[in-house]
Amino acid sequence: MCHSGRVAASQRQRSGCVERAAGGVCKMSVQGEVDTIVIGAGIQGSYTAYHLSKHSKTLLIDQFALPHARGSSHGQTRIIRNVYAKTYYTAMMTECYQLWKQLEAETNTELFRPTGLLVLGKEGNPSFQTMKSTLIDNNVPMTTLTSADVSKRFPAVQLPRGVSALLDKTAGILYADRALKNVQDLFRRFGGIIRDGEKVVQIQPSDLVTVTTTAGIYRAKRLVITAGPWTNKLLNLVGLQLPLETLKITVCYWKEKIPGTYGISKGFPCFMRINSDPDVHEFYGLPSNEYPGLMKVCYHSGSRADPDERDVSFQRPSQDVELLRDFLSREFPGLDPNPAVVESCMYTNTPDYDFILDHHPDHKNIIVGAGFSGHGFKLAPVVGKVLSELCLGEKPSYDLSPFKICRFHLKSVL
CATH class of the missing domain: 3.50.50.60 (FAD/NAD(P)-binding domain)
Incomplete structure (x- = not known):
């Protein structure tokens, strides 16, 4: 329904009942x-x-x-x-x-x-090790991969030396x-x-x-x-x-240079690229799916924003896009380093x-x-x-x- 249609429907509701059950009985x-x-x-x-x-x-x-x-x-x-x-x-x-x-x-x-999820991080990273232990302790189906294993299984991913992967086989979209x-x-x-x-x-x-x-x-x-x-x-x-911090998150979609490279139909998984902080991961991505030929990859942080002013703040240049460009150029070279679609979302974080x-x-x-x-x-x-x-x-x-x-x-x- 278009916006004007929703408004009209809402106004009609307010003139009488709030909502009606299937039988037409007025609820309140x-x-x-x-x-x-x-x-x-x-x-x-x-x-x-x-x-x-x-x-x-x-x-x-x-x-x-x-x-x-x-x-x-x-x-x-x-x-x-x-x-x-x-x-x-x-x-x-x-x-x-x-x-x-x-x-x-x-x-x-x-x-x-189901797609599976690659958790990419350095083997010595405490968060990486804790995630690995959590999967093992809870009997979650998983696989560990070296950077060479990842490159062999997913040739369009180029991990730096020393970066390993966990594959949570239960994950998906x-x-x-x-x-x-x-x-x-x-x-x-x-x-x-x-x-x-x-x-x-x-x-x-x-x-x-x-x-x-x-x-x-x-x-x-x-x-x-x-x-x-x-x-x-x-x-x-x-x-x-x-102590809540509201953040505007930049949600980016990146075009595959060769269609299907990171596609859900080709078996490409979701991924998380974690950093040294045990509580957060820096980047995450989903295989191309919702926009054909575009992969969703985002930075797991953003800039402070009042939720009532998010569109105003959204007009300002975002450092997040630059961080994503650099990351993708290094590790996901099969994506065009310029986002094809940029949207936004809100996070509400606790300390x-x-x-x-x-x-x-x-x-x-x-x-x-x-x-x-x-x-x-x-x-x-x-x-x-x-x-x-x-x-x-x-x-x-x-x-x-x-x-x-x-x-x-x-x-x-x-």
Whole structure:
């Protein structure tokens, strides 16, 4: 649907019911009460709302008309992988793979395509060694390759001397836009309500949380905030600020000099090129797929940007493109060193690159899911499950100590 069509549909909804079930029954009025409100309809919020809708009446709010490309969940593809330097993520990924497969079955839609993932790094790199140990300890199918092995198996990759590779055989590509739409469709199927194009302007904590948007007032027993780069702007309304850094990421697609060289149909895998920092990797790439003949390769960092001003900052020259050009010229010479397509995305990073999955320190019926630090999409099924468990007062399925707010020793902003 075109933008004007979505606006018209949204206006028609606001004149009467918020959303109607398949039988045409009005679920709630413009001003109403539900069990749970989730703010932010990216992949984390949508999966949280999906899990909650199985147990309670749930409202999902987003400030933009859906679908949109303003936050962190848009785009055709994401990497899914078991390999991590931190074992608790690998432990979560076992269930994530199962839940993604379940979503495929429930929606009769292909969401995952196996490709494998090459982790490229120096053998002495602590992060490289930890990732290798994590795969071994969790019995994840893998192979280790020398630089010579990589060159023989993937001739279009030229690694410097001393660089080795791990091949996570379980990894692949998630079809992101498709996955997000299907989660939201299932949420509606379970009776969930979506209000898009409504910006939250006020949150009043209480036993019944009151959320005021540009179009209505809603009350709920519980509130979940999964607003990506807008998280602190909303938390400011409830007296909390987290150490979140919002970054604009340059997403580049590079033309193959010889079509098919790095193609998914030719069996080329995804890759990560890690540096000496144990918590991050510098570059990552996906085989040519979404744009025929173009390979997606990005720098896993970016420049600070206010999410409401990302398009302004996007007009400025980016050093990221230069870093990528240099890297690709050295190690992926089969790509044209000038990007054919340049897009953008937002990361919301924590200082330790771990997520925040916790109650508000002062309001236990407000739950925060934030700081996914550029590696959260693949984990959304379990993140949504955990956030719903926190909402419902159930015992979390995983140890959430790495994701607690108290690790930052914050002070109230009230």
